[in-house]
Amino acid sequence: MVYRSFATPGRTAVPVRAERAPSREAEAVAPRRAALRPDAVGRTGMITVLTALKPLGASWLRVLFALTRRLPGLTGLGPLESVHFIRWSVVGSLPYDGPPQVRERLPHRLLLWETVYSAPTEPYVETFVYGVGDKVRKIWCTSHGFPGTRSVTGLAGYIGELSVAGAHCWSAHPAATVRTILSALDVAREHRYLVRAARTTGPAEFAVVYRGFLARRQGDL
Amino acid sequence: MNATCPATPFTVLTPVVPGEEQALRDALGQLSRAGASPFSRVAETHVARWVLVSGAPWRYRGLPRRTRPLRMQYLLFTSTANRPPEQHVEDLRTGLRGDADAAWGHCVGYPGYQESAGFRRYLLHNRLPVHRWFAAYDATVREVGDALDLRRRHTEFAVRTQDVDDLRLQAAFLAEFAEDGT
Known part of the structure; x- marks a missing residue:
């Protein structure tokens, strides 16, 4: 297995890398050897991956996605606290807009996966492997070439080779991690009660309320 | 209408006019170098990105050899906003203005941002369904x-x-x- 280095979203915004332009058809279909380099906007990393689905993969995914829509807990991603957003789409056909577009059929149904996250990339993939490996496996076992979730290097290599670079990316909160945002929202929820207590109670009582807040929220500040 | 809703994904795939692929790359590169992204003007948008899809990006070891590359190049747009899709499309039109034309203007059938109904119809026609979605928070x-x-x-x-x-x-x-x- 080839060792791969991982880029980590930095603190400052950097221009995203340009899309590779295949010059020949042969190059276009050749397996790639790109390292996993997410697009980074501040501390926000973004990865887009297109995988080819096996013949019954799309049907399995529709059942699985319908199930997890009804029972979101099955997705199991909430506790990760490093993921802002994830989307999965099964792409069976391409939109047609008339000439000069060429009508074309996809050789396979595709799974489009896009993740927006805030963590160094390697620990992020590790979290997928060790934290929610079984859930990831249930989705991606439908794709050709999926190496499983036993090896971080194997999964990172798979994602790295199949990821498509962004041409322009933007995040409203590039400096904030998911953990920071969740903490801030928790603090904001308690804040209104603190303000009310400050207005309606005496100094001693307010001090008890405020120090209770600090004790509960010290990890969020 | 300025209604917000839980964070909602929006995905659009549009075909690039043959011969204009490099011009599109240049235009998107220019947006990235221009400092403030035009998406900062689009209301209630958490993240947004344009991705160029070409060749056979799904190609990997173990895939049957019969796979063939795309004949066209496509511009993939993804965003997450606290807006219903129809409202988000209008926000994109009024927020991006000429920058929308700089990108989608290289795509087949794009009517331009000044045609409100056509812009809306175009993006919604090229929209891809999102079958599964996860958001860590729903705040605006x-x-x-x-x-x-x-x-x-x-x-x-x-x-x-x-x-x-x-x-x-x-x-x-x-x-x-x-x-x-x-």
Whole structure:
């Protein structure tokens, strides 16, 4: 297995890398050897991956996605606290807009996966492997070439080779991690009660309320 | 209408006019170098990106050899906003303005941002369904921004008041935060 280095979203915004332009058809279909380099906007990393689905993969995914829509807990991603957003789409056909577009059929149904996250990339993939490996496996076992979730290097290599670079990316909160945002929202929820207590109670009582807040929220500040 | 809703994904795939692929790459590169992204003008949008899809990006070891590359190149647009899709499309039109034309203007059938109905019809026609979706939070962009600012102020306040007595603590709290909350 080839060792791969991982880029980590930095603190400052950097221009995203340009899309590779295949010059020949042969190059276009050749397996790639790109390292996993997410697009980074501040501390926000973004990865887009297109995988080819096996013949019954799309049907399995529709059942699985319908199930997890009804029972979101099955997705199991909430506790990760490093993921802002994830989307999965099964792409069976391409939109047609008339000439000069060429009508074309996809050789396979595709799974489009896009993740927006805030963590160094390697620990992020590790979290997928060790934290929610079984859930990831249930989705991606439908794709050709999926190496499983036993090896971080194997999964990172798979994602790295199949990821498509962004041409322009933007995040409203590039400096904030998911953990920071969740903490801030928790603090904001308690804040209104603190303000009310400050207005309606005496100094001693307010001090008890405020120090209770600090004790509960010290990890969020 | 300025309704917000839980964070909602929006995905659009549009074919690039043959021969204009490089011009599109250049235009998107220019947007990235221009400083403030035009998406900062689009209401209630958490993240947005344009991705160029070409060749056979799904190609990998183990895939049957019969796979063939795409004959066209496609522009993939993804965003997450606290808006229903129809409203988000209008936000994109009024927020991006000429920058929408700089990108989608290289795509087949794009009518231009000045044609409101056509713009809406075009993006919704080329929309891809999102079958599964996860969001860590449903707060709006403004709520997140306000919460981050509040958290910073609380942190500074806690440091500043760690040695004061109860009376001064309450007075300082009211001076700092009385204008906030109810």
